[in-house]
Amino acid sequence: MKNNVGITLKIGLLFSTIFIGLFLILASILYGVFTNLFVDYIKQDLQVRGNNHARIVAESPNKETIGHVIEMEKGASTSVLITDIEQKVLASSETPDQDMDNHLVDKGSKETARVLESDWRQHKYIITISPMKNNTGYVYMYYPSKILREIIYIMNVLFIVSGLGILLLAFGLIGFISQRLTKPLVIMKEATNKIALGKYKQVISVKGTDEIAQLGNSIQILGEQLQYFENSRNEFLADVSHELRTPLTYIKGYSDILAKGKVSNKVDQENYLNIINKEASRLTFLVNDLFEMSKIEVGKFELNKEITMINELIEKVVSNLIPAARKKGLDIKADYQADLPEISVDLERMEQVFYNLIENAIKYTINGQITIRSYLKSDFVIIEIQDSGIGIPSEELPKIWERFYRVDQSRTRKTGGTGLGLYVVKQIIESHHGNIIGSSTENEGSTFTIFLKL
Structure with missing residues (x-):
């Protein structure tokens, strides 16, 4: 849980820092824009009102008009001060203070309508000047900076309060999101x-x-694949132990009998020797599969290719397996294309391929026949090994090339096997830049097709 808090905190701090930075930038921009716009509005308003007052007084320069202008400003937050051309104060809406006096222009100077003072942070007033026509005098307008500072202060408070509210909401949202993410x-x-x-x-x-x-x-x-391989490994070790124990038991038992001279009948001796030879061959195939798999796994699987006639290699394997087929009452039918071109293969490993495939066909065929075909198609020599055996369920067919995979544990126990044969076969074929595919119908038989490129 400690790591959970750590990563949540890190994500929250990251998002919070980014959000606070963006918020501060946005707040400063809004603050500057609002302040400048508001101050500009005050200056423009003062200038417009000052110009209007200057026009009215210039058109009718008498005490009544001046008094009327003064009365207009007395009810407002702004102040007005009227002087003649010599800067003598004619009238004012309030008693001029030091800051007002300090901003009166010099006597005899010719002025245009303008803002005299706009620094509301340092001065008491924002001040504008509006000259009357014919240079008869000036109208000064004053806006108290105190009012502006109060408005800005209130705006700052609102910004801070709303910012804190937004930050609290953002922190809650960021915490929720980071929790959901982590x-x-x-x-x-x-x-x-x-x-x-x-x-x-x-x-x-x-x-x-x-x-x-x-x-x-x-x-x-x-995890599921690791569990599958772990189960397969355990089953494989159990099956290998069984596969090794059975032939070793036969070999040890019958060799002990022969060594002790307990069998004098030559027929029995030959039978025992045949059993020993058969079990030794069984061990050889098992060890070969394990050896080939280990070389594949460590990347030391190398080929020693030779030019050969593929039909001759198939026929050699078939002739060696015919006795096993006949023992089960099976026929092996050969259909070879006679004019197949020579191809380059590793003779020992390709022989292993045919042994594995044809032996499997014999193992899983109860009655019927096994048909082996070879023919040329495009740039490929194609070899088909077809049986009329028990077949493979369609859902299991894609898995038969996997290491240690056995379609059915019960039939594996009956026929033997560690689930390595087809895995090794596929690796050998693909190392020749070829391909092998399998098709099957349950209870009708299987066909394995090898494609070897010329």
């Missing part, structure tokens, strides 16, 4: 820890179709 990762971490301890089959309940869900699904599939 929870599947924690589930996967716990599952991989269990897999590392040998508990391969794990259920990872991660919903969705995104990358995290796909990762969870991949880990679950990996």
Whole structure:
């Protein structure tokens, strides 16, 4: 759980830092825009009102008009001050203070309508000047900076309060999102820890179709495959032990009898010797499969190719297996294309391929026949080995090339085998840049087709 908090905290801090940074940037931009717009509005308003007052007084320069202008500003937050051309104060809506006096222009200077002071942070007023027509005087307008500072202060408070509210909401949302993001990762971490301890089959309940869900699904599939290979390995070790023990028992038992001279009948002696030879051959094939698999696994599988007639190689294997077929009452039918071109293969390993495939056909065929064909098609020499045996269920067919795979444990016990034969066959064929495919109908038979490129 400690790691969970750690990654959640890290993601939360990352998102929070990014969010706070963006919020501060946005807040500063909004603050600057609002302040500038508001100050510009005040300056424009002061200038417009000052110009209007200057026009009215210039059109009718008497005390009544000036008094009317002063009365208009007395009820407003702004102040007005009117002077003649010599900067003598004619009237003011309030008693001029030091800051107002300091911003009066010099006597005799010719002024245009403009903003005299806009620094509301350092000065008491925002001030504009509007000259009257014919240079008869000036109208000064004052907006108290205190009001503006209060408005800005309130705006800052609102920004801070709303910002804190948004931050709290964001932290809650970020915490929720980071928790949602890290929870599947924690589930996967716990599952991989269990897999590392040998508990391969794990259920990872991660919903969705995104990358995290796909990762969870991949880990679950990996665990299932590891469990499958672990079960296969255990079964393989048990089967290898059984396969080794049985022929060794026969060999030891019958050799002991012969060595002790307990059998004087030549027929019995020959039978015992045949049994010993048969069991020794069985051990040889088993050891060869294991040896080939080990070389495949460590990447030391090398070929020693020679030019050969493939029909002759098939016929050699068939002639050696005919006695086993006849013993079960099976016929082996050969249909070879006579004019097949020579091809380059590793004779020993290709012989192993044909032994494995034809022996399998004999093992799993109760009655009927085994047909072996060879023919040329396009740039390929094609060899088919077809039997009328018990067949392979369609759902099991794609798995027969896997290491240690046996279609049915019960029939494996009856016929022998470690699930390595077809795996080794496929590796040998593919190392020749060829291909092998299998087709089967349950209770009708199987066909294995080899494609060897010229």
